[in-house]
Amino acid sequence: MLNEAQSRDAATHSDHNDTDRREAVQTSRRGLLLGGSLVSLGAAAGLGLPLGGGSSGLTSAASAQGAPASGAAPKGPQPFDYPGKDKGLVLLGDRPLVAETPERLLDDDTTPIGKFFIRNNGQLPDEAKNADAWTLKVEGEVDKPLTLTVAELKSRFPAQTMRMVMECGGNGRSSFQPPGRGNQWTNGGAGCAEWTGVKLADVLKAAGLKDSAKFTGHYGADPHLSGDAGKDAISRGMPIEKALEPHSMIVWAMNGEPLPHIHGGPLRLVVPGWPGSLSSKWLTRVLVRKDPHDGQGMGGTSYRLPTVPVVPGSTVDGKTNFADMTSMPVRSIITAPANGARLASGTHRIPIRGAAWAGDHEVQKVEVSFDAGQRWQAVDMAKPKNRYDWVRWTGTVALPSDGYFEIWVRATDSRGVAQPHVATNWNPQGYGANALHRIALLVG
Numbered sequence: 453m454l455n456e457a458q459s460r461d462a463a464t465h466s467d468h469n470d471t472d473r474r475e476a477v478q479t480s481r482r483g484l485l486l487g488g489s490l491v492s493l494g495a496a497a498g499l500g501l502p503l504g505g506g507s508s509g510l511t512s513a514a515s516a517q518g519a520p521a522s523g524a525a526p527k528g529p530q531p532f533d534y535p536g537k538d539k540g541l542v543l544l545g546d547r548p549l550v551a552e553t554p555e556r557l558l559d560d561d562t563t564p565i566g567k568f569f570i571r572n573n574g575q576l577p578d579e580a581k582n583a584d585a586w587t588l589k590v591e592g593e594v595d596k597p598l599t600l601t602v603a604e605l606k607s608r609f610p611a612q613t614m615r616m617v618m619e620c621g622g623n624g625r626s627s628f629q630p631p632g633r634g635n636q637w638t639n640g641g642a643g644c645a646e647w648t649g650v651k652l653a654d655v656l657k658a659a660g661l662k663d664s665a666k667f668t669g670h671y672g673a674d675p676h677l678s679g680d681a682g683k684d685a686i687s688r689g690m691p692i693e694k695a696l697e698p699h700s701m702i703v704w705a706m707n708g709e710p711l712p713h714i715h716g717g718p719l720r721l722v723v724p725g726w727p728g729s730l731s732s733k734w735l736t737r738v739l740v741r742k743d744p745h746d747g748q749g750m751g752g753t754s755y756r757l758p759t760v761p762v763v764p765g766s767t768v769d770g771k772t773n774f775a776d777m778t779s780m781p782v783r784s785i786i787t788a789p790a791n792g793a794r795l796a797s798g799t800h801r802i803p804i805r806g807a808a809w810a811g812d813h814e815v816q817k818v819e820v821s822f823d824a825g826q827r828w829q830a831v832d833m834a835k836p837k838n839r840y841d842w843v844r845w846t847g848t849v850a851l852p853s854d855g856y857f858e859i860w861v862r863a864t865d866s867r868g869v870a871q872p873h874v875a876t877n878w879n880p881q882g883y884g885a886n887a888l889h890r891i892a893l894l895v896g
């Protein structure tokens with residue numbers, strides 16, 4: 453059996469199709485964790501223990517990510533440095549640029565742009581000089597192919613603003629054992645912003661969908677990592693039913709500001725509830741198709757899950773008994789206190805808060821435990837603003853004494869499906885892991 457460091461190494465160096473390759477060149481998460489913000493968080497909180505962040509699984513939260521990987525030289529703190537972004541984001545890879553938001557930074561009702569995670573598959577395209585002149589083509593199985601500028605989108609169709617979660621399909625990947633290939637997200641490949649734009653459905657209807665219109669394919673302006681102009685960085689698509697949902701949007705603003713370049717400005721899709729990879733940034737073209745899209749990031753094991761569970765670590769090509777991911781699974785996070793917080797002796801009533809969301813489903817309940825799941829208590833949930841908004845929750849746990857405690861949280865969706873204690877339905881690229889979130893606290 454591989455130990456954690458070895459298998460993480462294997463994950464980092466594995467080589468498969470193009471998508472995998474891109475993820476494989478990324479910086480090892482382990483190295484960053486060792487020298488990075490999570491360890492210093494423990495230190496900053498006055499705690500000598502090497503507490504990890506976002507840990508899940510069957511080891512204690514304090515030890516889950518604390519042991520140095522053999523051969524990895526400890527590095528100094530490496531704050532994430534990108535214009536307009538919070539230095540507390542954690543860099544998962546710099547080529548392509550990928551950064552996640554530690555759970556404690558997801559403490560705002562609406563995730564500020566500065567704290568919103570970044571997930572690129574290719575290079576950044578050039579920044580548009582005139583956002584309103586950016587053009588989008590809608591073609592394929594339509595009566596009237598359209599070429600629309602952003603200015604025309606704004607003037608021809610009714611605008612709407614929705615607060616909705618965007619979540620990477622690989623969010624939670626670091627809790628798979630053996631590790632799934634790709635960015636080792638904890639729970640921070642997600643954020644919830646206010647998106648302003650038009651319904652994708654309105655634009656598709658203006659183009660006139662033919663009876664043969666069954667699927668979409670999306671294209672963005674970002675060059676492939678290799679620079680090869682014949683390849684797309686990513687090009688995913690979805691069934692037309694999802695495209696026609698009123699919450700599937702073409703957006704130009706985020707939290708009331710023009711959509712930032714790093715988040716796909718001037719124009720992107722937001723397809724809530726499903727893997728973030730459908731929410732194409734720097735959107736240039738929506739192709740309406742009669743057959744499922746075959747772009748970069750479709751097929752094989754890309755954004756696909758086993759329909760018949762496979763042995764963890766097995767070699768599978770995704771051709772049989774696999775299906776495209778649709779709804780993301782239910783997830784909850786504790787955003788305060790921060791993992792590793794140290795509280796004064798005698799502090800036993802601990803206010804805690806966080807967020808929960810459930811892909812296409814609603815959150816039915818959120819519960820917390822301070823005794824490793826022997827007893828659970830429900831917390832109060834705020835009403836979401838609209839469908840696909842997350843639920844902000846608050847609660848208080850009454851600890852029996854001073855000492856070391858873990859607070860666990862789990863959410864249950866509207867179908868009665870709760871988060872598992874360990875990541876389940878292992879798959880080679882590590883999608884859909886939603887093991888419950890835990891934080892460690894030391895009182896006294």
Ligand SMILES: Nc1nc2c(c(=O)[nH]1)N[C@H]1C(S)=C(S)[C@@H](COP(=O)(O)O)O[C@H]1N2
Pocket residue numbers: 568569570571572573574618619620621671672673674685686714715716727728729730731732733734
């Ligand atoms: N054109 C383009 N669109 C893209 C991507 C990309 O690399 N290129 N990444 C996708 C993935 S995998 C995710 S999770 C989201 C992330 O959006 P964000 O970077 O704004 O957080 O964008 C999606 N849209």
Ligand SMILES: [Mo]
Pocket residue numbers: 571619620621622727728729
């Ligand atoms: Mo993603």
